[in-house]
Amino acid sequence: MTTPPAAYLALERQFARRAGLQGALGILNWDSRTMMPAASAAARADQVAALEGAIHAALLDPRVDDWLDSAAGNAHLLDDWQRANLTEMRREHRLATAVPADLVEANARDAARCEVVWRTAKARNDYGLLLPHLRQVLAHQREIAAANAAVLDCGLYDALHEIYEPGSRVADYGPIFDDYAAFLPGFLAEVEAVQDQEPAPAPFQGLFDVTAQRELVQRLAGVLGFAGRVDQSLHAFCGGATGDVRITTRLDPDNFFKALKSGLHEAGHALYEMGRPAAWAAQPVGLARGLAVHESQSLTFDMQVGRHPRFLEWLAPQLAAAFGGQGVAWTADNLRRRFRRVERSFIRVDADEVTYPAHVILRWRLEQALIQGAMDLADLPDAWNQGMRELLGITPPDTAMGCLQDIHWPSGAWGYFPTYTLGAMMAAQLFQAALTAMPDLPDRLARGDFAGLVAWLGENVHRWGRYLSTRDMMVRATGKPLDAGIFKAHLRARYL
Amino acid sequence: MTTPPAAYLALERQFARRAGLQGALGILNWDSRTMMPAASAAARADQVAALEGAIHAALLDPRVDDWLDSAAGNAHLLDDWQRANLTEMRREHRLATAVPADLVEANARDAARCEVVWRTAKARNDYGLLLPHLRQVLAHQREIAAANAAVLDCGLYDALHEIYEPGSRVADYGPIFDDYAAFLPGFLAEVEAVQDQEPAPAPFQGLFDVTAQRELVQRLAGVLGFAGRVDQSLHAFCGGATGDVRITTRLDPDNFFKALKSGLHEAGHALYEMGRPAAWAAQPVGLARGLAVHESQSLTFDMQVGRHPRFLEWLAPQLAAAFGGQGVAWTADNLRRRFRRVERSFIRVDADEVTYPAHVILRWRLEQALIQGAMDLADLPDAWNQGMRELLGITPPDTAMGCLQDIHWPSGAWGYFPTYTLGAMMAAQLFQAALTAMPDLPDRLARGDFAGLVAWLGENVHRWGRYLSTRDMMVRATGKPLDAGIFKAHLRARYL
The missing domain is CATH 1.10.1370.30 (Neurolysin; domain 3)
Known part of the structure; x- marks a missing residue:
């Protein structure tokens, strides 16, 4: 058995750290919906935003780019599961870097606000109230779709469905x-x-x-x-x-x-x-x-x-x-x-x-x-x-x-x-x-x-x-x- | 009222992000001791390690050094609370960077292991069982004390007590x-x-x-x-x-x-x-x-x-x-x-x-x-x-x-x-x-x-x-x- 190249092993460590942060986020989201007092929602939003930022940053680290290139050049030294893992790493990295950070942030902020308005609009049966906010959200989604479609080489709708x-x-x-x-x-x-x-x-x-x-x-x-x-x-x-x-x-x-x-x-x-x-x-x-x-x-x-x-x-x-x-x-x-x-x-x-x-x-x-x-x-x-x-x-x-x-x-x-x-x-x-x-x-x-x-x-x-x-x-x-x-x-x- | 310099504001944002991660860690630690099934302890250790790494990384970011220098040079533009905040930022940064990352990691790992041995040693009333593990922990603590003492200009014991x-x-x-x-x-x-x-x-x-x-x-x-x-x-x-x-x-x-x-x-x-x-x-x-x-x-x-x-x-x-x-x-x-x-x-x-x-x-x-x-x-x-x-x-x-x-x-x-x-x-x-x-x-x-x-x-x-x-x-x-x-x-x- 050959030893996987150092760059691939560095990627595994980086993705494992990211998985740890994602696990932490999973527990926090569980807590938000089962245990957290309602008055703590604002504090929780700050924790989640900081955690999502750290999860995103793990892929934006410029070393990840180098490791991906180096590991791809030595893919013959990997076994089948490692190779499949590298493919998934590349995919996650491509999607994470496709969308500019300010668009990610604007989308998260406007969607959070729109969701709040939606609760009222639904209760009042008032689509007009929701419409301007939903326009913003849709505009961001269309931009995200275009950014993903460019790296995935697929249609706009497929580029969003791909996330799920x-x-x-x-x-x-x-x-x-x-x-x-x-x-x-x-x-x-x-x-x-x-x-x-x-x-x-x-x-x-x-x-x-x-x-x-x-x-x-x-x-x-x-x-x-x-x-x-x-x-x-x-x-x-x-x-x-x-x-x-x-x-x-x-x-x-x-x-x-x-x-x-x-x-x-x-x-x-x-x-x-x-x-x-x-x-x-x-x-x-x-x-x-x-x-x-x-x-x-x-x-x-x-x-x-x-x-x-x-x-x-x-x-x-x-x-x-x-x-x-x-x-x-x-x-x-x-x-x-x-x-x-x-x-x-x-x-x-x-x-x-x-x-x-x-x-x-x-x-x-x-x-x-x-x-x-x-x-x-x-x-x-x-x-x-x-x-x-x-x-x-x-x-x-x-x-x-x-x-x-x-x-x-x-x-x-x-x-x-x-x-x-x-x-x-x-x-x-x-x-x-x-x-x-x-x-x-x-x-x-x-x-x-x-x-x-x-x-x-x-x-x-x-x-x-x-x-x-x-x-x-x-x-x-x-x-x-x-x-x-x-x-x-x-x-x-x-x-x- | 004057506007605080950009470097100081950048520091506030960085420390706020760090506080969000620390809040997430606080909730995770609460969960570990109240809600978490015992079988999930290994997964939790990975989450906590990743989160602590991200919290530490927030201060190791090389921009923080520059911001601290620049903000200190413009401290006259800060009000009293901002100035006190800057002092605390410098202190946290000094302590975080004083200890080499591999010492932090070795200490965390050996202390976690020593704590496990301690439970057995205490139950068996066997100090000899604990001794070699406790020697490792003490050796790390003495190194940490020396590193902190150098930046704090104080005695070795004070340099550890300072953390608390x-x-x-x-x-x-x-x-x-x-x-x-x-x-x-x-x-x-x-x-x-x-x-x-x-x-x-x-x-x-x-x-x-x-x-x-x-x-x-x-x-x-x-x-x-x-x-x-x-x-x-x-x-x-x-x-x-x-x-x-x-x-x-x-x-x-x-x-x-x-x-x-x-x-x-x-x-x-x-x-x-x-x-x-x-x-x-x-x-x-x-x-x-x-x-x-x-x-x-x-x-x-x-x-x-x-x-x-x-x-x-x-x-x-x-x-x-x-x-x-x-x-x-x-x-x-x-x-x-x-x-x-x-x-x-x-x-x-x-x-x-x-x-x-x-x-x-x-x-x-x-x-x-x-x-x-x-x-x-x-x-x-x-x-x-x-x-x-x-x-x-x-x-x-x-x-x-x-x-x-x-x-x-x-x-x-x-x-x-x-x-x-x-x-x-x-x-x-x-x-x-x-x-x-x-x-x-x-x-x-x-x-x-x-x-x-x-x-x-x-x-x-x-x-x-x-x-x-x-x-x-x-x-x-x-x-x-x-x-x-x-x-x-x-x-x-x-x-x-």
């Missing part, structure tokens, strides 16, 4: 989204016809002890293999740091389904974070592949497993025991009926598995037009409503239920939305492959035995980090690149 | 410590004679609900004016960050006095942190003066207020209500008797107000000899026991009860111990001055009204940050520099 799912391009997934948009109206009508024949699920009424809800989430996550912290927050998330992954859950006394869903969802994210290659945990090649792949892991447990009829056989008595539930509502069959309800609705986060992609496709189409300059922000509310009519046949009553509903655009997250639906489609395909590999997987789910599935995901997804591209990972795991036909077949099987 | 209480010198407080060592044997005999005449305090027996203990601490801290987080940890501490001060408490079901004492103590620290000058919160001149002054603030509430007979009139019914206590044990008089018990004992952290300084003086004498090379570490156990006989007339049965008891030396905190007793003496002097300024202070304490005392401390200690030296602060607040006679008079009044 490296290597993912509209040319690849755009036809899949358009196909789904065409498929949906007919399919939805079929599903609704079936649904109309079925008795409505028995309701779950009463108050559900939040301590019992939290214990349920902790127990479910534990059964899946997650032993880290489980805390409460307003919006559930998986966060923390490498080696200290933490999840949170929403606790609503009126509705334990939020905690159940978020517990399965965030545990799926956590298992991915815990399963990344340990030897490369502090290096770019050891990171999660991207946010679409990440979403595929959360949705495997949230949607593929979490609503699987055999899993519900195991879950139903767990729920009844946790909340002292009795009667017909607490049967596996009633849970199944509840989970397969489909509805044309205005709010993305409350949407079901079938209509959710329509919400994503709407936003994806609109943000492409806005980033490319083909549409003006003044026209957004009308374009939104028009899109909703085309995709779901409904018209939002106001902008709060329409284009003001999501935090993404005001907070500067443009190009993010496709990861949700790409993740849902990948999850269906991966679950299908796991079923082929383990024909008794449904029986295992019915026994609450998840070890086989988690091991399969670890072997086929988690352990690869960024060593494989998303496409290569999917081909290796499932025999082919992303195939939306598998997702549609899954929907047909579950809802028709 | 800037400007404090053996030449100033050494005679005070020696005087106390001479005073103690006779005074202790007098106290014991009085104590022998007094009935023993009625015991507090049973189990004390830890939730009630924690609520008591939260309520007490709240009455004093602290509204931040109160959590549980193995050892109580005040931590967090500027603008997000957090305290913890020990909760022992057998003994609520630990929680009570730590609550008052840490709230005193927290009030100091909260009262630092807000306009300078992110600048060196806005920091707490030093750890001796810090300890004076915690001991004001822990010892001066917390064991004051009039305060106990207010506290007694609070305790009885918190724990459903009934009978003679829960009277103010019994509390007073319990709090004035004095005992010659081996363990510093359990020592009473009268004998505590002897534990400190012993360590102070020994660490001076070790740092100056006048004593070999192999002779430490014997020298320790000899010192205990001289100061308190008792001999530890083993090294676990002797020189192995404290974490300070193994973990690399040399020159720290004097701050405990300097703080106790300052607290007595400051409380005396507050009594002179507010003759009705005892009546206020008996009503649970602490606003006047907290305001007096804010006006005379907290708001000055590092603008005044410790000596000038004491002179301004009390009319004279540290005067141990006031501490001795306080002890006579309370214990004779």
Whole structure:
């Protein structure tokens, strides 16, 4: 075995230091949403800004440039993982240096301000209030897109989406989204016809002890293999740091389904974070592949497993025991009926598995037009409503239920939305492959035995980090690149 | 008003960024001791090392040197606080650059390892196991002392103590410590004679609900004016960050006095942190003066207020209500008797107000000899026991009860111990001055009204940050520099 060149080893040390700072930032962000008193928000903003500056500075260090050049010249002395790591280092460095520091700062400042205005605008249903601030944010995003596109040699929209799912391009997934948009109206009508024949699920009424809800989430996550912290927050998330992954859950006394869903969802994210290659945990090649792949892991447990009829056989008595539930509502069959309800609705986060992609496709189409300059922000509310009519046949009553509903655009997250639906489609395909590999997987789910599935995901997804591209990972795991036909077949099987 | 020169403003920005990173580190250290799963310790060590590296790098930036020179040349354009801030910046920069980076790293690494060995050595009462590791730590400390002494122009021991209480010198407080060592044997005999005449305090027996203990601490801290987080940890501490001060408490079901004492103590620290000058919160001149002054603030509430007979009139019914206590044990008089018990004992952290300084003086004498090379570490156990006989007339049965008891030396905190007793003496002097300024202070304490005392401390200690030296602060607040006679008079009044 040859010794890696000194420049490459210097890069590993620099990126490991940066990973340490990123871990610190992860813990701080977790604290902000779980522990921090509200009065400390200004102090926290200073800490986060200083930390983000130090993380950025680690790549701007002029020695990094020299090391990258030198290591590239000696790439034949590296093994395959080191070479893949060097590729990811170059990518991170290119993106970090593509955007001028003053643009990074202006974008962060204006997006933070816009997000604050958005909260008021949404509450007052006043798009006009948001518009001038959103214009600033969009202007910065278009500049960032242009800067990234120049170094990535790709389109403007791809250059933003790249930040969230490296290597993912509209040319690849755009036809899949358009196909789904065409498929949906007919399919939805079929599903609704079936649904109309079925008795409505028995309701779950009463108050559900939040301590019992939290214990349920902790127990479910534990059964899946997650032993880290489980805390409460307003919006559930998986966060923390490498080696200290933490999840949170929403606790609503009126509705334990939020905690159940978020517990399965965030545990799926956590298992991915815990399963990344340990030897490369502090290096770019050891990171999660991207946010679409990440979403595929959360949705495997949230949607593929979490609503699987055999899993519900195991879950139903767990729920009844946790909340002292009795009667017909607490049967596996009633849970199944509840989970397969489909509805044309205005709010993305409350949407079901079938209509959710329509919400994503709407936003994806609109943000492409806005980033490319083909549409003006003044026209957004009308374009939104028009899109909703085309995709779901409904018209939002106001902008709060329409284009003001999501935090993404005001907070500067443009190009993010496709990861949700790409993740849902990948999850269906991966679950299908796991079923082929383990024909008794449904029986295992019915026994609450998840070890086989988690091991399969670890072997086929988690352990690869960024060593494989998303496409290569999917081909290796499932025999082919992303195939939306598998997702549609899954929907047909579950809802028709 | 003139405009401060650009170099000075650049320094303010650089130090503010550093303060943001230090705040992040404070939150991480809080998390390590309250929230972090034990399995995450290795990941946390990487995060902390990266953060400490970034904090250090902020001062090593070569531009800082130029800015300091340029700002010093234009110091006439600065106002008094800015000038004091520049002085503190120069001091921090001098100390940060005095010690070579590889010595900083070797010290951190070997001290971390030595601390781990110490836990085993203490448990096994095996000084020989610790000795080679402690030799390494001491060797590093002597090198650091020499490096600091060269830039500070002071003695080797002062050069380490400076890190904890800037400007404090053996030449100033050494005679005070020696005087106390001479005073103690006779005074202790007098106290014991009085104590022998007094009935023993009625015991507090049973189990004390830890939730009630924690609520008591939260309520007490709240009455004093602290509204931040109160959590549980193995050892109580005040931590967090500027603008997000957090305290913890020990909760022992057998003994609520630990929680009570730590609550008052840490709230005193927290009030100091909260009262630092807000306009300078992110600048060196806005920091707490030093750890001796810090300890004076915690001991004001822990010892001066917390064991004051009039305060106990207010506290007694609070305790009885918190724990459903009934009978003679829960009277103010019994509390007073319990709090004035004095005992010659081996363990510093359990020592009473009268004998505590002897534990400190012993360590102070020994660490001076070790740092100056006048004593070999192999002779430490014997020298320790000899010192205990001289100061308190008792001999530890083993090294676990002797020189192995404290974490300070193994973990690399040399020159720290004097701050405990300097703080106790300052607290007595400051409380005396507050009594002179507010003759009705005892009546206020008996009503649970602490606003006047907290305001007096804010006006005379907290708001000055590092603008005044410790000596000038004491002179301004009390009319004279540290005067141990006031501490001795306080002890006579309370214990004779």
